Every structure is written in structure tokens, then in C-alpha cells.
Amino acid sequence: xxxxxxxxxxxxxxxxxxxxxxxxxxxxGPASRRLNAKLVLLLANHVGDAAVLDEALRIARGER
Amino acid sequence: MAGGLADRPxxxxxxxxxxxxxxxxxxxxxxxxAGPVGLCAAAxxxxxxxxxxxxxxxxxxxxGSRAICWAKRTLEIFDRIxxxxxxxxxxxVWNRGRLFHRDREVYNFDLLPEPGHQRPAFxxxxxxxxxxxxxxxxxxxxRTDIRWRNRVVGLDVLPDGGARLTVExxxxxxxxxxxxxxxxxxxxxxxxxxxxxxxxGKVFEDRFLIADVIMKADFPxxxxxxxxxxxxxxxxxxxxxxxxxxxxxxxxxxPSADPEEERKPENVVPRLQQMLxxxxxxxxxxxxxxxxxxxxxxxxxxxxxxxxxxxxHVVSPFGARGGNGGIQDVxxxxxxxxxxxxxxxxxxxxxxxxxxxxxxxxENLLNSTRSTDFITPKNEASVAFREAALDLAADLPxxxxxxxxxxxxxxxxxxxxxxxxxxGDAWSGGPxxxxxxxxxxxxxxxxxxxxLRRLGGRFTLLRFVDDPAAAALGxxxxxxxxxxxxxxxxxxxxxxxxxxxxAFARWDAADGSAYLVRPDQHVAARWRxxxxxxxxxxxxxxxxxxxxxxxxxAAGG
Ligand SMILES: Cc1cc2nc3c(=O)[nH]c(=O)nc-3n(C[C@H](O)[C@H](O)[C@H](O)COP(=O)(O)OP(=O)(O)OC[C@H]3O[C@@H](n4cnc5c(N)ncnc54)[C@H](O)[C@@H]3O)c2cc1C
Numbered sequence: 305x306x307x308x309x310x311x312x313x314x315x316x317x318x319x320x321x322x323x324x325x326x327x328x329x330x331x332x333g334p335a336s337r338r339l340n341a342k343l344v345l346l347l348a349n350h351v352g353d354a355a356v357l358d359e360a361l362r363i364a365r366g367e368r
Numbered sequence: 369m370a371g372g373l374a375d376r377p378x379x380x381x382x383x384x385x386x387x388x389x390x391x392x393x394x395x396x397x398x399x400x401x402a403g404p405v406g407l408c409a410a411a412x413x414x415x416x417x418x419x420x421x422x423x424x425x426x427x428x429x430x431x432g433s434r435a436i437c438w439a440k441r442t443l444e445i446f447d448r449i450x451x452x453x454x455x456x457x458x459x460x461v462w463n464r465g466r467l468f469h470r471d472r473e474v475y476n477f478d479l480l481p482e483p484g485h486q487r488p489a490f491x492x493x494x495x496x497x498x499x500x501x502x503x504x505x506x507x508x509x510x511r512t513d514i515r516w517r518n519r520v521v522g523l524d525v526l527p528d529g530g531a532r533l534t535v536e537x538x539x540x541x542x543x544x545x546x547x548x549x550x551x552x553x554x555x556x557x558x559x560x561x562x563x564x565x566x567x568x569g570k571v572f573e574d575r576f577l578i579a580d581v582i583m584k585a586d587f588p589x590x591x592x593x594x595x596x597x598x599x600x601x602x603x604x605x606x607x608x609x610x611x612x613x614x615x616x617x618x619x620x621x622x623p624s625a626d627p628e629e630e631r632k633p634e635n636v637v638p639r640l641q642q643m644l645x646x647x648x649x650x651x652x653x654x655x656x657x658x659x660x661x662x663x664x665x666x667x668x669x670x671x672x673x674x675x676x677x678x679x680x681h682v683v684s685p686f687g688a689r690g691g692n693g694g695i696q697d698v699x700x701x702x703x704x705x706x707x708x709x710x711x712x713x714x715x716x717x718x719x720x721x722x723x724x725x726x727x728x729x730x731e732n733l734l735n736s737t738r739s740t741d742f743i744t745p746k747n748e749a750s751v752a753f754r755e756a757a758l759d760l761a762a763d764l765p766x767x768x769x770x771x772x773x774x775x776x777x778x779x780x781x782x783x784x785x786x787x788x789x790x791x792g793d794a795w796s797g798g799p800x801x802x803x804x805x806x807x808x809x810x811x812x813x814x815x816x817x818x819x820l821r822r823l824g825g826r827f828t829l830l831r832f833v834d835d836p837a838a839a840a841l842g843x844x845x846x847x848x849x850x851x852x853x854x855x856x857x858x859x860x861x862x863x864x865x866x867x868x869x870x871a872f873a874r875w876d877a878a879d880g881s882a883y884l885v886r887p888d889q890h891v892a893a894r895w896r897x898x899x900x901x902x903x904x905x906x907x908x909x910x911x912x913x914x915x916x917x918x919x920x921x922a923a924g925g
Contacts, residue, residue: 310766324753325753
């Protein structure tokens with residue numbers, strides 16, 4: 305079973321972060337939240353593995 | 369209190385001999401600006417055997433709250449010009465950063481997690497001390513004509529490619545010609561303006577209150593950064609310890625803050641009391657309010673003029689990349705100038721200054737822009753992502769690499785420089801061509817027991833062997849020194865011993881490996897076993913003579 309990666313796995317964390325923030329530029333609150341929601345769905349589909357996604361959900365809810 | 373800003377030196381003005389002369393003197397190199405960058409250039413050129421004239425409009429060192437963090441690479445350059453020990457002796461050594469969010473510590477990090485380096489990741493030392501020690505060293509080296517209260521007010525490029533400066537002094541103006549001018553005249557660079565050159569980039573709206581506070585306090589020698597601390601609501605704060613019980617505290621303010629009001633003691637003192645407690649005694653050494661910018665010139669080399677340091681590029685201070693980056697500019701430039709003036713390299717070598725230092729400036733600009741953006745989030749999404757990263761960073765290592773309170777200055781690797789010879793052999797580590805040489809502890813017959821102390825100032829072939837009795841290497845061209853690193857045996861002048869294998873490991877070396885190292889301690893080429901002729905070819909390339917190198921290779925030399 306795979307587990308959620310929590311060590312650094314992004315190849316260029318600062319570059320990704322910059323592009324992430326840039327993607328939100330000029331969006332109002334609802335538009336920005338919708339962008340985030342789409343991102344989550346896209347990345348969740350890419351991950352696929354239910355156990356990994358459940359672990360991410362737990363951590364994101366602060367249930368560690 | 370002895371030392372400090374109150375006791376900074378004043379240097380005597382002397383009327384220059386050229387005043388009132390009709391004929392114009394020509395100097396090979398004139399440096400404009402005696403900040404850390406111009407002074408470092410004078411010292412490096414003196415070490416390389418070159419006389420210079422250094423002009424500065426003022427007669428003292430830097431005033432106010434400016435650079436404090438000097439990176440390992442800068443200290444290594446300071447070692448080469450003979451001021452490293454004095455700087456490190458006075459400075460506060462630190463390797464650790466600690467990050468707080470609201471009222472808790474989120475994580476801490478070691479910037480130099482491995483032992484076996486002579487110099488620490490950073491020292492903190494007020495810019496006025498750095499400049500004073502550099503002035504002393506430049507004077508001691510005796511090759512620089514430092515002219516205080518000499519302000520450059522005009523620059524013309526001469527038909528023969530040199531430059532004519534008009535210099536203003538308390539006794540009137542004079543003219544001075546130069547083959548080369550180093551414009552180390554700071555962020556407002558009058559020379560840049562005289563030449564009508566652009567300085568483009570990004571201006572950040574947020575204001576920062578920077579206070580240098582004198583107090584007895586037991587904060588450790590670490591970099592402490594707070595996001596939204598309880599004592600400074602909603603903003604960030606950065607704390608550093610400096611020598612003489614001086615602490616640097618940066619408070620982020622709103623873009624709307626009034627700089628004049630904010631720097632008044634009656635407004636600064638309550639902020640500090642909220643942070644330090646109401647009963648903590650302290651004095652203010654200096655307070656200023658800054659806004660930060662990230663800009664650079666399109667090119668740094670314009671005919672006879674080379675822009676170095678803040679005149680060429682300016683960054684926000686998160687990451688300490690301003691002064692440290694500028695010192696690397698002159699480190700890259702000075703050996704080139706010396707080689708061209710000595711006739712060992714064609715003038716074309718100078719063109720590669722831009723090829724190396726523009727990408728280096730861009731790396732510094734990119735990092736300091738990203739840090740400043742993280743520290744000053746601009747919309748709901750950037751606040752939310754920052755909050756999320758800080759929440760996760762307490763437990764999850766990946767999130768620590770997302771949190772950005774400053775990516776601290778590291779030397780640039782000249783990945784695309786035309787001076788490097790691309791690897792032809794297989795390597796699994798070690799400094800690749802263009803990278804700065806890594807240090808390692810070594811046993812020596814005499815002097816400091818560190819590998820970096822054996823490199824720099826000239827081209828060096830660094831050869832790794834198991835047995836120090838190995839036959840001498842053939843094909844080492846004139847002008848290249850050989851330093852041998854052996855696994856065992858006795859050290860002598862040109863041989864150092866790597867008892868514990870650290871140097872071999874850091875350089876990914878095996879018996880017979882060799883590196884050609886430039887005068888600025890960056891790698892030019894490397895081989896598992898250098899072929900005859902390969903070293904001369906790589907040297908020619910590193911001196912800006914690729915055509916000659918090609919011809920020699922074609923001739924089978
Ligand atoms: C708040 C703050 C914190 C910082 N912290 C750090 C840090 O921790 N680490 C770091 O590395 N950097 C830091 N920096 C940046 C650092 O201070 C600068 O990068 C550094 O001073 C640049 O040096 P310089 O020699 O290029 O220019 P300057 O130090 O600006 O020197 C320019 C010199 O040129 C002279 N001059 C100007 N015009 C003329 C003229 N017409 N004729 C003759 N002389 C002239 C001036 O008198 C001056 O001496 C910080 C900056 C600020 C503002």
C-alpha cells in the first residue's frame with residue numbers, strides 16, 4: 305500500500321508556489337475558491353489511491 | 369561603549385595631484401565607490417598585483433542600518449584577500465534559523481548541517497565594520513590610491529575605448545582617464561544615470577521598520593523569524609544578533625504606514641516593548657523605514673565601464689543577497705581584468721562577465737522576490753496558502769520547504785558560462801564546471817589546514833592521488849599551479865593530505881582525478897585522468913581563447 309508522501313517531493317517547491325499564487329492573481333474570493341476546488345479534484349484524480357487521499361483528508365482536517 | 373556607529377572612522381581628504389593640471393592622467397583601473405563592493409574590488413586587484421584609484425564622495429564608512437549577514441562564500445573571498453579572520457573574529461557566527469508562527473515555534477533549520485568547513489554558513493557583522501576592516505586591508509596592501517571626498521560628476525567614453533571621469537573635490541574639479549572603470553557607486557548609481565542606462569524591476573509596497581537596538585539579551589546567535597507574532601499583530605518580524613550587544617529587528621508595516629511617523633522613538637519604543645517586555649532596558653542605535661525593490665540593469669558591462677554590486681542589481685534583504693551578491697560580482701570580474709591587463713587573456717574574456725553575473729543576479733532576484741512575496745501576501749489566496757503551509761510545517765517536512773522567510777545567500781554556479789569545459793567523464797557528485805570549490809579539512813605542512821586556502825588567486829590544477837609518490841602530471845601549462853591531494857603520506861608545500869577522505873568525497877574524486885580551478889575558486893574543467901593537452905585546452909577556454917584552443921586541438925597538441 306502506498307502512503308502519502310510528506311517529505312519534499314516537489315522538484316521546485318518555490319517555483320510551484322510562485323505559479324500557484326500567480327494563478328490566483330486578479331480572482332475574487334469565490335473564483336479563487338473554485339480554482340482551488342478544481343485543483344484538488346484534478347490532483348486527487350491523478351493520485352487515485354483511496355488510502356493516500358484519505359490520509360491527506362485526515363491531515364488537512366487537522367486530525368493527526 | 370567602544371566601537372559601533374558612534375565611533376566610526378573619518379578618513380582624511382588630500383588634494384589630488386591632478387587638480388589644476390592641463391594634461392590628464394590615465395590609470396588602468398578606477399573604482400568608483402568605497403562601499404563593501406568597491407573596497408573588495410580594490411583589495412582583490414591589489415592581491416592580484418594591480419594598482420587602482422578608488423574614488424568615494426564621502427569620507428567615512430556606511431551609516432545606518434544596512435547589511436549585517438555575510439555568507440560563507442563572502443567569508444571565503446575575505447580569506448583570500450586576508451581579512452577573513454578579522455571579520456569572523458568580530459562577527460557573530462550563526463548557522464541556525466528558527467521559525468515561529470503566532471505563539472509557537474514551527475521548526476528550525478541548520479544552514480550548514482555537515483562539519484568540515486572552515487567557515488560557518490553566516491556571520492553577522494555591521495556593514496560599518498566590514499567597510500572599516502576592508503579599508504584597513506586595502507591600505508595595508510598599499511596598491512590603492514583611496515581618494516575620499518572625490519565625487520564623480522561626469523563620465524565620457526573616449527574614442528580609444530577608455531573613459532574620462534570628471535571628479536569634484538572640495539578644492540575643485542579634475543579629470544582622470546581610465547582603461548576600465550568599476551562603477552561600485554551603489555543603488556542610485558550616478559554613473560548609471562550619466563550613461564542613461566535603465567534599472568528595471570519590481571517595487572514592493574510594504575514598508576519595513578528596521579531598528580538596531582542596543583541591549584543585554586540572551587537571544588541565541590540564530591536567525592529568528594516570526595509570522596504574525598502576538599507582539600506585532602498580523603505582520604512579520606525578523607531578529608538577528610550583531611556584535612557589541614546590538615540586535616537587528618525588522619518589523620513589517622502596512623503599505624500605508626507613514627515613514628516619518630514610524631521612525632520616531634515614541635512610536636518605535638512601544639513596538640519594541642511589546643516584543644521585549646515593558647521592563648527590558650534598551651537603546652536605539654539607528655532606526656529607518658524602508659521599502660524594498662528588486663531591479664537590475666539589462667547588462668552590466670558597457671564599454672570601459674563595469675557595474676558591480678548595488679549599481680547593477682538590487683534585491684530586498686530577505687536572503688542577504690545584496691552585499692554578498694555584489695562581492696561575488698567583483699570576485700568574478702577582478703581576475704579577468706588582471707588577466708587582460710597582464711596580457712595572458714584577450715579583452716574578449718571580459719565579455720563573459722555578463723554571461724556569468726547576469727544569471728547570478730537573476731537567481732538572487734528570483735529568490736528574494738519570492739521570499740518578499742511570501743512575507744507580504746497580497747490576496748486572500750496567498751494568505752490562505754501561507755497559513756496552510758505554516759500549519760503543516762510543524763509536522764510535515766515538505767511544507768517546511770514551502771514556507772519562505774528568505775532563501776539565504778548561496779554562491780551561484782556558472783552553469784552556462786562559455787569559460788567552462790563540459791564534462792567528458794562520468795561523475796556522480798563533486799563541483800561541476802562553473803560551481804564554486806567546496807572546502808574540506810586537510811593536513812598541511814604549513815598554514816591553515818583547509819583545502820580552500822590552497823586555491824584561488826591563480827589557476828590551479830587540483831589533483832587527487834592515492835599515493836603522494838605518484839608520478840608528476842605531464843601537460844600542465846605555464847601559469848597553472850599544481851596542488852596535490854593525497855590520501856596518505858606527509859604533506860609538503862604543494863601536497864596536502866586528506867586523512868579522513870572528506871576532500872575525496874566532496875570532490876567525487878578517485879585516484880588520478882583532476883580539477884582545473886579558476887582564480888575565483890570556481891571549477892573550469894575536470895577529468896578522471898586528464899589526457900595530454902586537455903589541461904591547456906581547458907585553460908585557453910577559461911581565458912576566453914576558444915578559437916586558439918580549437919586550433920591547438922586540431923593540430924593534435
Ligand atoms: C536594511 C538593509 C539590510 C541589508 N542586509 C544585508 C545583509 O544582511 N547582507 C547583505 O549581503 N546585504 C544586505 N543589504 C544590502 C547591502 O547593504 C548592499 O548590497 C551593499 O551595501 C552594496 O554595496 P555597494 O558597495 O555595491 O554599494 P554601497 O554600499 O551603496 O556603496 C556605494 C558607494 O559609492 C559611493 N558613491 C556614490 N556615488 C558616488 C560618486 N558619484 N562618486 C564617488 N563615490 C560615489 C558612496 O559614497 C558609497 O560609499 C542590506 C540592505 C539594506 C538596506
